[in-house]
Amino acid sequence: MKAAAFYAPGPPEALRLVELRRPEPAPGELRVRVRAAGVQPVDLAIREGRMPPAVDASPLVPGNEFAGVVDELGPWVTGFAVGDEVLGFRVLGCYAEYVVVPADQVVRRPAGLPWEIAGGLSGAGQTAHTAVEVLRLTAGDTVLIHAAAGAVGTVAVQLARLAGATVIGTASPANHDYLRSLGAVPVSYGSGLVDRVRAVAPGGVDASLDAAGADGLRAAVELVGDRDRIATIVAFELAAQLGVRWLRSQRSAARLAALVDLYVRGRLRVQLRHAYPLERAADAHRDVGTGHGRGKVVLTPQPV
Structure with a gap:
């Protein structure tokens, strides 16, 4: 699979498109083909070396939020099926065509929630x-x-x-x-x-x-x-x-589901600033790094 990753901390140009082995879901996990992944300031801090990553990997794939389509279930997963459209969160790894994630860290994507908004809602x-x-x-x-x-x-x-x-x-x-x-x-x-x-x-x-x-x-x-x-x-x-x-975000599927419900009921607006293809992850980091702009920046590993 393709992913945007870096081998050593540095400027936005440190992010490059790489080929990695497609991950396999462990028991209790599901694999998602990513349609959109949000870009957060914490991703920039990790890429710049200002914050230690939660995992030790080279290359390191940033990204902590995503939306996509379930394409494989690990053992003991219930409540989801291949083909389900979901959004969720995990620690790193979301700037990629596929992610694996515990099933209790995803919720269903309703039809009224656009992919780009879904991919950037969790963080x-x-x-x-x-x-x-x-x-x-x-x-x-x-x-x-x-x-x-x-x-x-x-x-x-x-x-x-x-x-x-x-x-x-x-x-x-x-x-x-x-x-x-x-x-x-x-x-x-x-x-x-x-x-x-x-x-x-x-x-x-x-x-x-x-x-x-x-x-x-x-x-x-x-x-x-x-x-x-x-x-x-x-x-x-x-x-x-x-x-x-x-403040550290206290993430849960219940909290994310509450936000999805507010959006669907028209009680919450989410502004999309820009959606970049995966190969332009460095540009997405530059955009967020300006400290200005309105709304959310996302990457789209798969066409939406």
Whole structure:
């Protein structure tokens, strides 16, 4: 099978198209022919050597979320059949034409969920869903979400609004109308951010989710009194210094199924930024690495 992989940490060009042996499902696993695989910031961190991978392999295939068609069942798998359309998650290996995955890490793909959206829903969606839960967002709260127009931010804004919270979202001016369409109050990045947030939230800010980096996290510490209600998914070292949460997604099939249900019922919008073929994985990493842009980037190992 074809996969996008790297042999040593490096720039986006380290990713190359390679031929690997097609994996075989073990007991309790199924094999999926991948139609779309999401690209996440953590993939870039692993490729750059900033975060150790969870497995020791050379070449190493990034990717932690996917959607595709079941093409083989391992022993003892029940509830699924060859030909079922699914989406799910695993640790690495998803930038490939095939993945094997435990059967309890996939859910069925409904017809109303496009392949590209399905392939990129698990990572950003489950991270945002976890954040709303961990930060204990409820009706009456005001939450500040940094990088609110990005993949995680887009979902987090909507889930926070569904929880009844008022949402303030940071973004570039070009994305302010987009954030308004999601129900957020937009503010711009940069110098004076804290003052701008206080101007639109005179009653204060109760919680904050940072998906942007150090500046957003420092602003959150100034604005939120309870550091247990501040979380970041990117500024890991600074989080430890400031005594705030480093948020890890608490992934489960039940959490993913809840997101799928929200999408199908029209309660959740997911923005697709760009879909790249597998051989352009380096371009996909460059796109995500800009730190700007609206919505989700995915790879399409198989035509969708």
